[in-house]
Amino acid sequence: MKISFPRMGNYDVPFRYFFSRVFDAEIITPPTITKKTMELGGMHSPDFVCAPFKFNLGNYLEALEQGADTLIQFGGLCRLGYYGELHEQILRDLGYEFDFINLAGMRMRNPKSVWDKFKTYNENLSLETLANALPTTYAMVKQMDELEKHIRKNIGFETKRGEFDRLYKAYLSAAENVNNKKELKRVYHQYHKEIKNVKLTLPKNLLKVGIIGEFYTVMEPFANHFLEKELAKMQIYVTRNLNASTTVFHHDIPKLLKRVQHYVKYDIGATGVDTINSALSFARRNYDGLIHVKSFGCMPEIDAMTILQNISHDCKIPILYLTFDTQTSETGIKTRLEAFHDMILMRNNLDGR
Amino acid sequence: MTIGIPKAFLYYRYRWLWETFFEELGCTVLLSPDTNRQIIKTGATHSIDESCLSSKIYLGHVEWLIDKCDYILVPRVATYSREQIVCSKLWSAYDVVQNTFRSRDISILDYNIDYKQNKNEFLAFLRMGRRLKKRRFSILRAYFMAKQAEKMMNERRLEEQNKLLTLGKAPKILIVSHSYNINDPYIGRPIVERLSLLGATPIIAEIVERNTAVQRAREISPTLQWNYNQELLGAISLYKEQVDGIILLTAFPCGPDSLVNEVIIRKIKDKPIISLLVDEQEGLAGMETRLESFIDMIGGSSI
Numbered sequence: 001m002k003i004s005f006p007r008m009g010n011y012d013v014p015f016r017y018f019f020s021r022v023f024d025a026e027i028i029t030p031p032t033i034t035k036k037t038m039e040l041g042g043m044h045s046p047d048f049v050c051a052p053f054k055f056n057l058g059n060y061l062e063a064l065e066q067g068a069d070t071l072i073q074f075g076g077l078c079r080l081g082y083y084g085e086l087h088e089q090i091l092r093d094l095g096y097e098f099d100f101i102n103l104a105g106m107r108m109r110n111p112k113s114v115w116d117k118f119k120t121y122n123e124n125l126s127l128e129t130l131a132n133a134l135p136t137t138y139a140m141v142k143q144m145d146e147l148e149k150h151i152r153k154n155i156g157f158e159t160k161r162g163e164f165d166r167l168y169k170a171y172l173s174a175a176e177n178v179n180n181k182k183e184l185k186r187v188y189h190q191y192h193k194e195i196k197n198v199k200l201t202l203p204k205n206l207l208k209v210g211i212i213g214e215f216y217t218v219m220e221p222f223a224n225h226f227l228e229k230e231l232a233k234m235q236i237y238v239t240r241n242l243n244a245s246t247t248v249f250h251h252d253i254p255k256l257l258k259r260v261q262h263y264v265k266y267d268i269g270a271t272g273v274d275t276i277n278s279a280l281s282f283a284r285r286n287y288d289g290l291i292h293v294k295s296f297g298c299m300p301e302i303d304a305m306t307i308l309q310n311i312s313h314d315c316k317i318p319i320l321y322l323t324f325d326t327q328t329s330e331t332g333i334k335t336r337l338e339a340f341h342d343m344i345l346m347r348n349n350l351d352g353r
Numbered sequence: 354m355t356i357g358i359p360k361a362f363l364y365y366r367y368r369w370l371w372e373t374f375f376e377e378l379g380c381t382v383l384l385s386p387d388t389n390r391q392i393i394k395t396g397a398t399h400s401i402d403e404s405c406l407s408s409k410i411y412l413g414h415v416e417w418l419i420d421k422c423d424y425i426l427v428p429r430v431a432t433y434s435r436e437q438i439v440c441s442k443l444w445s446a447y448d449v450v451q452n453t454f455r456s457r458d459i460s461i462l463d464y465n466i467d468y469k470q471n472k473n474e475f476l477a478f479l480r481m482g483r484r485l486k487k488r489r490f491s492i493l494r495a496y497f498m499a500k501q502a503e504k505m506m507n508e509r510r511l512e513e514q515n516k517l518l519t520l521g522k523a524p525k526i527l528i529v530s531h532s533y534n535i536n537d538p539y540i541g542r543p544i545v546e547r548l549s550l551l552g553a554t555p556i557i558a559e560i561v562e563r564n565t566a567v568q569r570a571r572e573i574s575p576t577l578q579w580n581y582n583q584e585l586l587g588a589i590s591l592y593k594e595q596v597d598g599i600i601l602l603t604a605f606p607c608g609p610d611s612l613v614n615e616v617i618i619r620k621i622k623d624k625p626i627i628s629l630l631v632d633e634q635e636g637l638a639g640m641e642t643r644l645e646s647f648i649d650m651i652g653g654s655s656i
Contacts, residue, residue: 046615048606075576078441082612085576089619104576264448266429266465269441297403297606303445305401307452323403 001025001099004063005072006056007033009219010148011244013172014140019072021133022118022125028068030059033222037062042326044090051295051325052216053083055223060087064096075104076215077247078270078300136181138249143188145243147171147195153239156232159199167195203235207344210282211240212275212308213293214301217324218242224293224324225333231291234341239287241278247271263307272300276307283315288344290317296325318344354485355381356462357422359414361388362407363430363443365532371426373502374478377495378487383422385414387538392417397633399453406540406604406633407533408442408449415450424462424485425450428477431467437567437580440609514560518595521554524651527592529558529585529617530602531610540604540631547641551648556596558588566591574616579609586613589621598625598651600644605632625651 003025005015012029020027031037033055041058060071071091073084084102091098106117114134119125151164158164171191178184209231217223218240231238251274253267260276267273279290292308294301305321312319320340322333356375358364364371364384375382386392388410396413418425429447432438447463462484464477475496482492518525526548528535535541535557548555566587570577573590577583589599601617603610614628627647629640 046611049611049615050608053612079608079612081578082576082609085574086612086616086619089616093619102576263452265451265463266444266448266467267431268445268448269431272441272445297608297611299405299441299608300445302401302403303441303449306449310452310455 001070002028002068003070003072004028004030004060004066004068005074006030006059007220008216009221010144010172011141011219013176014137014144017140017176018133018137021129023122024124025070028063028066030063030066033058033220038222038326044094046086048297050079050297051223052080052220053087054326055216055220056083057087057090060091064091064098068098070099070101072101072103075102075106076270078298080104080216132180136178136184139181139184140175141244142249143175143184143192144172145245147192148243149239150195152228153237154198154200156235156237157200157202159201163198164195167191167198171195205348206237207235207341207348208237208239208285208287209344210278210287210290211238211293212242212278212282212290214295214298215242215247215271217295217298218293219244223295224322225328225330227291227293227322227333227337230334230337234337236341239282241281242271242274247274263310268303268307269300272304275301275304276311279308279311279317279319280315283311283317287317288348289340290319291340292319292321294323296323318347354379354424355383355422357383357385357418357425359411359418359425359427360385361411361414361537362446362533363428365536367428367503369506370499370503374495374499377498378482378485378491380485383418385417388414389539393539393633403606405442405607406631407531407537407607408446409633410537410539411446412450412453415454419454419457419459424460427461427463429463429465429467431465432469433466433580434468436578437583438578439580440607442608510560511562514556517554518556518592521556522552523554524597524648525554525556525595526648526651527556527558527589527596527599528602529589529599531581531585531604531607532559534602534604534631535559541602543637544600544602544629544640544644547644548648551645553648556592558585558592561588561591573620574613577613577616579613582609582613586617589617593621593624596624598627598647600647601626601628603628603630605630 001023003019003023007030016027016029037058038055040061041054045054045057073087075081075084081104084104088100101121103117106113111134115130118130147168151168155164174187175184178187211218221228228238253273256273256277257264257267260273260280264273264276282290292305308319320336358371372382392413393410395416396409396411399412399416400409415425427447427450429444430439431444447461450461462481464481465472466474466477478496479492528544530541545555561584563584566584569587569590570583573586577586601614603614618626627643631637
């Protein structure tokens with residue numbers, strides 16, 4: 001059995017860790033997403049489906065080319081929940097032969113549900129293996145989110161270029177080779193310290209930008225044209241609250257709704273309320289601007305935009321809305337980013353902060 | 354007291370329930386007019402560009418009602434059960450309306466249907482009645498009358514459709530489209546009329562025995578959770594043998610349909626299918642030709 005799965009950001013590391021243990025099989029990681037992945041996926045996808053569908057399909061096609069015979073789909077809170085069935089159908093219609101494991105509908109936070117699901121695919125799975133792999137993977141994702149948060153903020157200001165990238169890569173490969181949670185903790189402490197100690201040259205006047213928006217397009221750098229990297233190049237301090245820890249592990253809608261009750265009464269779907277909550281919290285912390293990122297046609301985020309416009313008006317915080325599709329022009333995004341940067345810089349200077 | 358009801362989105366699913374309920378409570382019901390160019394234009398001005406046509410139309414209708422009634426009815430319908438959810442556009446309808454028109458000082462009458470919060474229709478209507486300061490007994494009475502009316506009308510529509518299925522002349526064309534699209538005077542109605550003019554019998558997928566349809570849909574597509582799409586998919590399975598062709602009619606860019614229509618095209622192989630996409634700019638231009646050639650093609654293949 002050769003298993004593969006769609007990529008998103010750096011989460012292929014914990015996925016690989018988890019699946020190689022619970023399936024006792026070879027794992028084929030699809031190649032890093034490139035233009036080719038996007039074109040392959042786009043070619044076989046329905047016209048106005050959201051871009052993550054096309055990226056996922058591209059991943060599958062490239063993984064199948066590399067010999068994968070079992071594909072996994074995770075599902076999600078919105079249209080993502082229905083991706084799997086159509087992915088499978090499209091690939092079968094193309095003549096591929098493979099097993100498809102659709103995890104949509106599995107409740108990640110319910111260990112019993114996870115156990116039942118994986119037991120059906122791997123009879124030899126022992127409770128001990130799962131009881132070891134599940135919390136270790138969980139911890140790994142949380143650690144990654146912590147470290148990435150720190151790096152995202154500071155990578156534009158490192159004194160010696162490339163330090164963060166080097167250390168983070170080293171952390172990822174060390175984390176992937178641990179045997180249990182205890183070892184992982186040790187790895188984390190080591191790299192956490194080193195990463196926190198990377199020398200920074202911070203400017204006097206720090207420009208802060210918050211990133212909000214749709215789950216996949218925010219987290220997969222290729223899908224947002226390496227937005228965070230571009231911002232770092234412009235020497236901007238970048239923060240986002242959206243990651244796997246906050247949306248998959250701790251997604252407390254009632255709590256979020258309480259925080260945004262001035263603007264929203266009901267859950268508007270997927271991570272829409274997260275977007276509103278993040279926007280408000282960035283505004284409260286005096287961020288210079290927000291960038292809203294989503295794929296074309298993303299319904300909950302389109303609705304969130306209506307509300308963001310009011311927040312932008314009330315809190316006097318500029319918001320740049322970026323929509324990504326497989327056809328989005330690189331230059332178009334760059335020009336808009338530069339203009340946004342100029343604008344928040346001017347505002348910041350006027351404020352004299 | 355006047356309750357304004359936007360003639361869009363869930364109106365077409367719940368019109369009998371809503372109208373009877375409010376009338377039985379002694380309220381006056383004010384409906385917005387049929388969708389027209391002006392309503393679409395207003396709706397689009399108030400919408401985020403990428404919103405689907407149906408939701409733009411909805412905002413147009415809501416805008417029309419502002420200052421003409423005491424309350425505008427904007428329900429929030431999210432989920433009926435764990436496996437039966439509704440498009441997120443309807444989860445957010447209340448908050449989108451509230452945020453879009455917040456400077457216009459409107460009073461919205463809302464109710465919430467969401468199994469996650471144990472908010473079912475009965476409790477939702479009871480609360481809504483209390484908000485209108487009606488007595489508990491009158492609310493209960495109005496709700497049961499409204500349920501009666503809804504049931505009767507749904508049965509009558511089914512009967513009429515069944516008659517068409519057996520007696521209507523060929524070719525019979527099944528139109529698969531959300532109730533708010535097929536019944537909309539701008540999106541679906543012209544297609545239905547055109548088909549009749551061309552001598553075909555239009556069969557409406559949305560008119561179907563809902564529970565049976567959902568069961569059928571589960572067999573064809575086990576992970577499909579959008580309840581309205583389940584009903585449509587189930588209807589295809591139920592009506593397929595009795596029709597000669599299928600039209601998938603979608604408003605651009607409908608999220609659920611973007612996936613489900615592709616599934617339908619790939620899984621239903623034994624009937625001719627075309628898919629028609631209506632957007633804000635083009636409307637129905639160019640569709641007549643496609644409809645005509647579709648009918649020709651079907652006519653040809655059945656000989």
